[in-house]
Amino acid sequence: MGPDERADAAQDSVRVSIARRTAAAPRRFRARGHRPGRSRARRRRNIPVSHRRPAAALTLVPPSLLTLEGFTALLAELKRRGHRLLGPTVCDGVIAYADIDSAEDLPRGWTDEQSGGYYRLRRRSDAALFGYAVGPQSWKPFLHPPIQRLWRAHKSGNDVQIEPEPAPTQRLAFIGARACELRALELMDRTLLGDGPGDPHYRARRRQVFIVAVNCSSASGTCFCASMNAGPHVRGGFDLALTELADHTPHAFVVQPGSDAGSSVLAALAHRSATAQEIDTAQAVVERTRAGMGRAMPSGDLHALLLANLEHPRWDDVAQRCLACGNCTMVCPTCLCTSVNDVGDLGGGEISRSRRWDSCFTLDFSHLHGGSIRHSNRSRYRQWMTHKLATSRDQSGDCGCVGCGRCITWCPVGIDITEEVRAMRGAPAG
Ligand code: SF4
Ligand code: SF4
Numbered sequence: 268m269g270p271d272e273r274a275d276a277a278q279d280s281v282r283v284s285i286a287r288r289t290a291a292a293p294r295r296f297r298a299r300g301h302r303p304g305r306s307r308a309r310r311r312r313n314i315p316v317s318h319r320r321p322a323a324a325l326t327l328v329p330p331s332l333l334t335l336e337g338f339t340a341l342l343a344e345l346k347r348r349g350h351r352l353l354g355p356t357v358c359d360g361v362i363a364y365a366d367i368d369s370a371e372d373l374p375r376g377w378t379d380e381q382s383g384g385y386y387r388l389r390r391r392s393d394a395a396l397f398g399y400a401v402g403p404q405s406w407k408p409f410l411h412p413p414i415q416r417l418w419r420a421h422k423s424g425n426d427v428q429i430e431p432e433p434a435p436t437q438r439l440a441f442i443g444a445r446a447c448e449l450r451a452l453e454l455m456d457r458t459l460l461g462d463g464p465g466d467p468h469y470r471a472r473r474r475q476v477f478i479v480a481v482n483c484s485s486a487s488g489t490c491f492c493a494s495m496n497a498g499p500h501v502r503g504g505f506d507l508a509l510t511e512l513a514d515h516t517p518h519a520f521v522v523q524p525g526s527d528a529g530s531s532v533l534a535a536l537a538h539r540s541a542t543a544q545e546i547d548t549a550q551a552v553v554e555r556t557r558a559g560m561g562r563a564m565p566s567g568d569l570h571a572l573l574l575a576n577l578e579h580p581r582w583d584d585v586a587q588r589c590l591a592c593g594n595c596t597m598v599c600p601t602c603l604c605t606s607v608n609d610v611g612d613l614g615g616g617e618i619s620r621s622r623r624w625d626s627c628f629t630l631d632f633s634h635l636h637g638g639s640i641r642h643s644n645r646s647r648y649r650q651w652m653t654h655k656l657a658t659s660r661d662q663s664g665d666c667g668c669v670g671c672g673r674c675i676t677w678c679p680v681g682i683d684i685t686e687e688v689r690a691m692r693g694a695p696a697g
């Protein structure tokens with residue numbers, strides 16, 4: 268059974284569990300050797316287990332219905348519990364994640380229109396709060412900031428004191444995380460937590476995040492998460508998952524807890540069990556989104572395709588168009604490369620080391636002694652795309668692309684990673 272079919276089966280199981288109120292499901296999962304809280308990937312990579320339930324276990328928790336007033340109360344409850352709320356806002360002509368105070372700050376009645384090198388906000392005919400696809404920014408900057416100071420050192424006489432940067436303590440809440448973004452967080456966890464101690468700054472932020480996921484009700488022209496098995500239906504890695512029913516009377520959300528923290532927050536809110544019809548309507552919203560994906564990644568063994576075509580003429584073709592601006596790496600939720608800078612004051616009394624986002628499209632990023640080893644646009648684009656779709660599998664066992672489409676929308680010349688693969692597959696090098 269493929270991931271999509273598993274997701275569909277999971278929804279069916281939710282309906283069945285509501286109808287029968289049976290307790291048989293937990294035993295069934297145990298009988299199959301499933302250990303709640305440890306996914307197969309995590310077992311393989313020994314990644315610390317999050318408190319959130321894996322996708323399969325979500326079938327055990329029947330969905331509820333939360334009205335718009337209940338959603339407003341949800342935000343207030345998270346604030347009361349000490350979370351800094353981050354969510355979608357309209358800012359500078361895009362949907363951008365920023366601090367929010369209440370549902371009034373969300374992009375009510377807005378949607379986005381996207382294609383290669385093109386993004387515009389448009390008015391919707393309803394008052395949906397989450398009726399857009401994705402903006403240019405992912406959750407990456409809030410967990411893996413563009414600039415992160417690592418330590419400072421002070422010189423006092425002949426002594427040097429080194430002060431590590433304290434780990435952040437703020438509890439964040441992500442409001443409106445999409446399925447592809449949750450998948451990207453999973454990939455970030457693998458890279459930045461890994462098998463060892465990982466990055467302490469990332470770890471400190473990540474473990475305190477409360478995630479309110481929202482199933483997509485609107486796919487953009489550059490979305491292709493369905494073909495990457497990364498969406499549009501959220502499958503795990505959240506505390507609460509919502510599906511917005513903007514046409515429902517009253518405006519409401521089907522909500523499902525994905526963790527004990529999510530269940531605890533939901534218990535503090537006025538809600539009721541969702542009816543089978545409401546669950547079907549929520550399912551239809553996601554299926555409509557799946558059918559409306561603007562693009563699809565060609566199927567097949569992309570690892571083999573790309574590594575067999577490292578000298579394909581298509582790399583020259585794309586290099587003619589690519590500006591090496593690095594936009595695609597900045598907006599990508601799974602591009603995590605950084606470089607390190609040391610800055611000292613002119614008096615020599617203080618020095619600090621910072622880590623900042625870098626990009627495989629800059630000349631300096633591959634500078635070894637004597638110069639850059641990727642001095643052409645061809646080699647840099649090839650590095651980016653083969654790492655996304657092929658060699659990341661060798662490193663972590665997973666594809667590095669979640670199909671969010673940001674690199675297509677925000678590429679100033681509209682280079683489309685799905686189209687590049689299609690071109691290469693259509694005419695493999697001899
Ligand atoms: S490569 Fe492009 S589509 Fe894939 S995750 Fe990154 S930005 Fe999204
Ligand atoms: S592919 Fe597009 S966004 Fe990426 S570096 Fe080239 S021109 Fe910039």
